[in-house]
Amino acid sequence: MAAAPELDQAQLSAAKVVWNYMKVNQSTVKSDVIIVLGSHDTRVAERGAQLCLDGLADWLLFSGGLGNLTEGVFEKPEAELFADIALRMGVAENKILIENKSTNTGENVRFSQELLARRSIEVNSIIAVQKPYMERRTLATFEAQWPEIKALSVTSPLVEFEEYCSSETGDMAHVMAIMVGDLQRIKLYPSLGYQSEQIVPEEVDTAWKLLVQAGFTRYMIREKA
Numbered sequence: 133m134a135a136a137p138e139l140d141q142a143q144l145s146a147a148k149v150v151w152n153y154m155k156v157n158q159s160t161v162k163s164d165v166i167i168v169l170g171s172h173d174t175r176v177a178e179r180g181a182q183l184c185l186d187g188l189a190d191w192l193l194f195s196g197g198l199g200n201l202t203e204g205v206f207e208k209p210e211a212e213l214f215a216d217i218a219l220r221m222g223v224a225e226n227k228i229l230i231e232n233k234s235t236n237t238g239e240n241v242r243f244s245q246e247l248l249a250r251r252s253i254e255v256n257s258i259i260a261v262q263k264p265y266m267e268r269r270t271l272a273t274f275e276a277q278w279p280e281i282k283a284l285s286v287t288s289p290l291v292e293f294e295e296y297c298s299s300e301t302g303d304m305a306h307v308m309a310i311m312v313g314d315l316q317r318i319k320l321y322p323s324l325g326y327q328s329e330q331i332v333p334e335e336v337d338t339a340w341k342l343l344v345q346a347g348f349t350r351y352m353i354r355e356k357a
Contacts, residue, residue, distance in 0.1 A: 139305060143346055146339035147308045150315055151293045153336040154265040158285040163189050163257035165248065169240045169270060170196015170210025173263050173301050175289040177214035180261040181221045183287070188259060192218060193229040193247065195240040209233075237269060238326055241277045257283035264288040264296060265311045269318055272327035305348070312343050313351030320353065 166189040168180035177194070184192040196210030207213075209232035218228060231247045234240045248255050258281055262270045271286045289296070297304040315336075321327040332340075344352070 139308075143308070143343060143348075144304075146342045147304070147311065148293055149336055149339035150308075150311050150343065151265055153333070154268045154311060154314065155288070156267045156271055156286055158267075158271075158287060160188055160259050160285050160287050161257075161283070162187070163259045163283065163285070164255045165189050165191040165193055165253065165257075166259045166261060167193045167195060167240075167244050168214055168261040169237065169266070170194065170214060170234070171263055171266070172210075173289070174214070174217055175291070176261055176263055177217040178221065179287065179289045180214070181218035181223050183259060183261070184218070184223050184227060185221065190227065191229060191248075191253060192223055192227050193231065193244055194218070195231040195234050195244045197233050197235050237266075237273045238277060241273055245278055256281065258285075260284065260286045262286065262288055263301075264291065265307070265314060268330060269314050269327065272318060272322070272330050275328035276322070276326060308343060309348040309350040312340060312348045313353070315340050316352050320355070 160183060166180050166183050168176060180192060180194070183189070194211035194214040196214070198209055211230045211232040215228050215230050219225060229247060229251070231240075231243045234243045258274070260270050260274060267286045267288055271284070274281065274284050274286075294304075297307050301307060302310070315332075318327065318330050319332065322329040
């Protein structure tokens with residue numbers, strides 16, 4: 133697939149509209165468990181670990197095997213690498229749980245639920261930690277696949293769009309392509325039962341279409357005709 137063209141101001145503005153929609157900006161409160169969803173962004177691990185150190189949960193669960201963005205890049209499953217970061221930050225080892233088989237957001241949720249059940253840990257409230265532009269998709273996935281949870285909040289590293297893009301996460305065009313694919317999944321997955329329905333405002337849909345037309349389509353699902 134051809135590379136996306138050089139960025140112009142209209143594309144950057146559209147990307148910020150999508151970014152702001154994908155973040156749900158929820159506050160965090162004391163919960164039963166913090167579930168950190170694995171990814172290629174180790175700042176997610178740092179955010180989850182800090183929340184645990186701040187006393188917001190007794191358990192810190194890292195979920196993630198190797199996914200599309202980490203296979204061949206990480207030498208160990210995402211959850212194990214993230215757990216190493218938490219230990220270095222001072223989180224007690226006996227507070228950490230590791231689920232290292234999941235390869236997508238749905239599996240993050242299901243496999244984490246199964247692990248907690250096996251450990252006989254009662255869970256009524258969760259703080260889920262993900263990348264900023266994955267907040268809404270994470271929320272929608274938990275709502276659809278773990279509806280019994282009474283209190284759910286989703287958070288992410290506290291950075292804005294320009295600051296987020298880095299050598300670790302990919303340049304701005306790369307992040308924009310990932311966001312385009314994630315918003316497509318927000319549109320498609322409710323009908324498949326993977327996520328709860330999310331209202332996409334017209335302004336956001338227009339911005340997304342602009343980015344699609346501009347070629348930021350690397351991570352989109354090929355829809356059947």
